[in-house]
Structures are given as structure tokens and as C-alpha cells.
Amino acid sequence: MDYQRLTIRGISYSQTQSGAYALLLEHEESNVKLPVVIGNYEAQAISLGLEKDIHPPRPLTHDLFTKFVVSANFSLVSVIIYQIVDGVFFSNLNFKNNITAEELILDARTSDAVAMAVRFNAPIYTTPQVLSEAGILLELEEPTAEENFDNAANEGDLTSLPMEDLQKLLEDAVKEEDFDAAMEIQNEIKRRNKKIE
Structure with missing residues (x-):
């Protein structure tokens, strides 16, 4: 399939849903944005994953899972946001065993998938269909x-x-x-x- 690579453009407080945040992903070539509504904990997990120099005193759930994956000799190869149904995104975590080259695909919430991707520096992809269904092209005025x-x-x-x-x-x-x-x-x-x- 012709996957489209996305980059994280930022996380901001949601103007439409109280207590929620908007994770903004962007298609590298077309600049089409993919807004994903996430919770406070997920926003914190992604932000901490992006900030490589900030380490909480105790490991957070995503850090613990990352450590487990590495200990099991796997790496996260990519994240695929493959579907959107009723405004809910569906994603896969694509792992590969560093020794046997065995592949492992796990279903995940998109917020968790992105939180893992930033910890492994793994690329995030989506399908052209998801991009056309949920993507928006933002034309901003004076910032x-x-x-x-x-x-x-x-x-x-x-x-x-x-x-x-x-x-x-x-x-x-x-x-x-x-x-x-x-x-x-x-x-x-x-x-x-x-x-x-």
C-alpha cells in the first residue's frame, strides 16, 4: 500500500473538548494536517517522549513498555494509522525482532502508538484514504x-x-x-x- 509519512507538528489544548488535547500530525509532502484528539495523560506521554532530556523519577507506562520491547530484542519499525471510523483512529505498532527478524504487529490506540514512536524514533504513516477523510489544510492568518x-x-x-x-x-x-x-x-x-x- 502507498503509505503517507506523517510528522508531529505539535500538541495543543483542544478548543472543542474540555480536558482534551489535539495532536497535530502533518503529511510531509502536501502539508495536510491530521488532527487527533487525545487525553491529558496521552499528551503528557507524547510530550515527554519528544523531550529526550527530561526523565521522570519513575518510569511511565510507555517508558516501561519501551524497556520491555528492547529487553525482548525487538524494535519498533513503524506506526501505521490505517483506519478512521466515526472519528476514531485505528493504528498498528509494527515490531521486528533484532535477532530472528520475526515481525510482530500489535493493534494500539493512536495516541499510544505515537507515544511509542517518539521513544523509538520510528516513522509514523497513514493511508491516503485516512488522509483524505480526516486531513485538513490549514491556512493560517497572521500568527x-x-x-x-x-x-x-x-x-x-x-x-x-x-x-x-x-x-x-x-x-x-x-x-x-x-x-x-x-x-x-x-x-x-x-x-x-x-x-x-
Whole structure:
């Protein structure tokens, strides 16, 4: 099958569902976005997987499963988002044994599959059908995240903003795909978190 490769463009707080987040995946060639609604725990699991330098004191479920997979001499080769039914995405984890080359395919929630993919640096794919059914092409106007970031910078540097405001600015920056602002805000959040530890 002609699979389409996706990249993670960001995670933002869902404007439509309370307590939920939107994982934004993007087709590399067409820039079509695939929004996947995920829960708070799943958003945290994916975010921690993306942040390679942050290690929780105790292993989270996805970290524990990753360790088990590696101990069993398997690697995650790819994640395939193969179907969408009534707004629910279905995914497979494709494993391969490093010694015997045996292949193992496991069904998984898409949020869990992506959380595992970031831990293994495995590619994420979908089918053209899923992309055409659920994909959207976002045409953004002037990025409000950049304006918010500029306002914060003009009123005083980021160090003067409360952590809650920084988190909101970061969510806006990711949503608006202003990754320069997001990086600077994230660095300030990391700096503060290191002080707390």
C-alpha cells in the first residue's frame, strides 16, 4: 500500500473538548494536517517522549513498555494509522525482532502508538484514504502566537510572566506553528523547572 509519512507538528489544548488535547500530525509532502484528539495523560506521554532530556523519577507506562520491547530484542519499525471510523483512529505498532527478524504487529490506540514512536524514533504513516477523510489544510492568518510573544517581550522579558501564562503562550505558539517563539518559551519553562528540582 502507498503509505503517507506523517510528522508531529505539535500538541495543543483542544478548543472543542474540555480536558482534551489535539495532536497535530502533518503529511510531509502536501502539508495536510491530521488532527487527533487525545487525553491529558496521552499528551503528557507524547510530550515527554519528544523531550529526550527530561526523565521522570519513575518510569511511565510507555517508558516501561519501551524497556520491555528492547529487553525482548525487538524494535519498533513503524506506526501505521490505517483506519478512521466515526472519528476514531485505528493504528498498528509494527515490531521486528533484532535477532530472528520475526515481525510482530500489535493493534494500539493512536495516541499510544505515537507515544511509542517518539521513544523509538520510528516513522509514523497513514493511508491516503485516512488522509483524505480526516486531513485538513490549514491556512493560517497572521500568527497570534507571535503577537502574544512580541507583547510579552515588549512588556518585559519572559522571566516576568507567571508559569500559567507561559504555558498558554506555548500552547498558542504550537497551535499557530510559531516554533521560534515556542522554543524560547519552552526554554524559559525548562529553566524554571530545573530550579524547582
